[in-house]
Amino acid sequence: MAASKTRIPEVLERFEAEILAEWIKEQLAATTQRPDLMKESELNAQSTKFLKLFRDAIAGDNFVDIQLPNWSQVRDFVGEVSRSRVIQGFTPSETATFVFSLKQPLFVRLRKIHEGQPDDLFEDLWNATVLLDKLGLYTTEVFQKSREEVIGRQQNEMFQLSSPVVELWHGILGLPIIGNFDSKRTQLVMETLLKRLAETQAEVAIIDITGVPMVDTLTAQHLLKTVSAARLMGAECIISGVRPQIAQTIVHLGVSLGDVPTKASLAGALAVAFKRLGLAVGPTRRPIGEAA
Amino acid sequence: MGEFLLVTVQVDMHDRLATVLKDDLANRISASGARGVLIDISALDVVDSFIARMFGTIAQVARVMDAETALVGMQPSVAITLVDMGVTMAGVRTALNVEKGMALLRALVREERADDEAAPE
Secondary structure, X not given: OOHHHOOXXXXXXXXXXXHHHHHXXXXXXXXXXXXXXXXXXXXXXXXXXXXXXXXXXXXXXXXXOOOOHHHHHHHHXXXXXXXXXXXXXXXXXXXXXXXXXXXXXXXXXXXXXXXXXXXXXXXXXXXXXXXXXXXHHHHHHHHHHHHHHHHHHHHHHHHHHOOOOXXXXXXXXXXXXXXXXXXXXHHHHHHHXXXXXXXXXXXXXXXXXXXXXXXXXXXXHHHHHXXXXXXXXXXXXXXXXXOHHHHHHHHHHOOOOOOOOEOOOHXXXXXXXXXXXXXXXXXXXXXXXXXX | OOOEEEEEOOOXXXXXXXXXXXXXXXXXXXXXXXXEEEEEOOOOOOOOHHHHHHHHHHHHHHHHOOOEEEEEOOXXXXXXXXXXXXXXXXXXXXXXXXXXXXXXHHHHHHHHHHHHHHOOO
């Protein structure tokens, strides 16, 4: 392809200001522009910068492949714009329109400058459309990836938060488990629990499985592993929150929880823990509220 | 400590050292007539299955000589490694620290003494 026939760089240079103005007008007029999400000044700044970088990149010879290094600045900028729009709450189409709406002002001028030469016009229109399509699609790719990063980060946060260790009493730790107890969670729970045991020197840990939807032989193994590790350090565990369905499943599967005490409620487990520590809870001599 | 022996392991134990410990301890229990042995492993970062088995053996040897054993201060990472390896150290009593370990041993020795006294001649 004879790159010298293209007049896109020329059009961009001669009519930069008008193209920019029309492009911004297009964007503002489009139903996809969101004045509630982004100020006009910001839109101006983004469009100006894009056009400048676009012009610089297109000055090179082979300008149809956007993976080439002369396009890296444009790609980076487009990526930035896309990522910022994810955060601002735009949809992928709205973001891609940022690039696509440049076509109209550009094509209008290409047609004028190629007057009488339909073949050259076609060539330039085709190149321009291929370019802008690729850039528009690139914004969508970046958009997708940003969203996936957010989801990944949220998943990680949820995972970290899902196994807190609370101090129920001096010397008694509580470990409410929410969600399925798989091997990855077991590792996290064990590390968290053992670390807290070492820090607090608590002798009893109550593992509450009310929030565990299903207990099978594998889950039981994981629980026992955690209990054994705590025992090696010198602390005893009590399992609480055994729901009726779980109890039935355990019996039905023939799962053995060893000699670990199991209680239906956290209250029951707490009573066992108090007894083990030699503590007793009883009424105070004078009922609260009674006059002296 | 009177009738108790306190062992503090301060260096990373290799296999031969563990065997030496076992022999030394057996002799010391016999010589002193100790009723309780407290082994403090809070300085150990690494315990392999051989060492773990050795602690089990020490506890058994001690029991044969009428002494109770308590292993204290195991680090969380060591506990995780041992359970991952499937080592349970059954028969070895554990406690979180030296104070709790001593309380445990005293209680055990007291119980035994009470049993002895309660038994008719």
